[in-house]
Amino acid sequence: MATVKLDRVCKVYPNGHVGVAEASFDIADGELLVLVGPSGCGKTTLLRMIAGLESISSGTLSIDGRVVNEVSPKDRDIAMVFQNYALYPHMTVADNLGFGLRLRGKQPDEIAARVRDAARLLELEQRLDSLPAALSGGQRQRVALGRALVREPKVFLLDEPLSNLDAKLRLSMRVEIARLHRQLGATMIYVTHDQVEAMTLGQRIVVLDGGKIQQIDTPMNLYDKPANLFVAGFLGSPAMNLLRGQLQRERAWQLQTPHGSLSLGELSTQSPELLPWLDRDIVLGVRPEDLRLSSADASALTAVLEVPEPIGNEIFLNLRYGTQALVSRVPPGQLPEPGTPMHFKLTQERLHFFEPVSGARIV
Known part of the structure; x- marks a missing residue:
């Protein structure tokens, strides 16, 4: 796994709109950090800059001590789980899990071993020969997670991965992601607009509004000592x-x-x-x-x-x-x-x- 460091990272669009303003924070090796805020606050833009899918206007982004501002996404050694599952409908679960490894030229024996390990961890062993259409929403999301797991990346990036699930599945998948994080000891950055998800999953939370970081702290410190009126009103259900x-x-x-x-x-x-x-x-x-x-x-x-x-x-x-x-x-x-x-x-x-x-x- 790896550390991630952002030093005054900015995103300014050609029309002058500031998507992210001077974001500075460190993510420790093995930490699960959550980016949270309302729609349009800059959290997904920030995640996409870490992934290399969005250019950085200014500032420095480092992964494991290496500056990656100009490094392509495939060379950053990260894996991303998206809001939609993005599974190949004509491929079995096993083929979906191993597809990224095949693209990277891994040997069949290594691919099979990694797929088996991920399936066992995610309780998908009995569904390896199934097509995505035969899976429940929770199982499809587990396949999407597994596709990232088999890569064994330095950093996992999760962009609102539970937003398409119903309330009951969101709860169970939240528990599964927390369990996976403990088992893997992985560095994870998780984006959500759901403050309950943020409070229950994050070891630390970055609260954003209008592209600016409002506060960074542990869930309970944010709840007990909000830095400003926005954080006070945003975190807590019902609100303060x-x-x-x-x-x-x-x-x-x-x-x-x-x-x-x-x-x-x-x-x-x-x-x-x-x-x-x-x-x-x-x-x-x-x-x-x-x-x-x-x-x-x-x-x-x-x-x-x-x-x-x-x-x-x-x-x-x-x-x-x-x-x-x-x-x-x-x-x-x-x-x-x-x-x-x-x-x-x-x-x-x-x-x-x-x-x-x-x-x-x-x-």
Whole structure:
């Protein structure tokens, strides 16, 4: 396997559009790194530059210490798994798995051995003589993965490989990819727009928006300490609640919103960073699980239930606080009727504060 290093890599198109702006990060040997963001954020463009399918406008891309900016895709020792399976319909599973090796002039015995090993790893041994049309969607995706595996490349590149599968298959294939990564110890770069896939698969995640890297960190660090409002709103399902208002302090901290005053408590750990923002506009972020049901009192946030969503092990409460939509994640229990006023407390130690203009995290 190999390391991958990007140093201020840019993609600028002839019309001046910046697809990727100065992307710099390292991918460790054996790491599974996920590129995530909304459509058009530059994640697939970045992956295609690593693959050599897209030219690099500026910056340096290195694989295993070798600069590969001008190296053709076939000489980069990478293997790519695409969104569509791209299997040859007239070839059996075995022939599809070994086709790339035959193109590279490998001996039949070596091809057969690698195909057998990949089929065993992907539980395709009983389907080697089948045509793609006879396979399920999950099996076809495993064949596409296997075609990359038999190459034994330095780096695996996966471009939204699960997007054509239904929800149940996506879950099972996600587990299979994570299992394969652990077994192979392979260097993998995985592109997705699905933040659940990103959080469950990635050892580290690169969050992109508008061609720019917003934050790079482990899944839980991104969730617990988003660098800005975009990351805060993008990662997490349901998304973080964001409330705008003026930060005030009497005996305790408060957020004065257009819909009323929210009690924030003492905020003992956040106070030093928040003092410069006293009597200024600010954005408060509250994860749905940190909006907790409580009894009615002067410090409670009172919101009206609009739509309860019971999903078995938990309930999402879609609420209306004035004109502000909020979501609370609560344990299963008796569902109140829509239109019911409900009372909530904020988990003080898990509140997030952001600058209202730049969106940067304060604390």
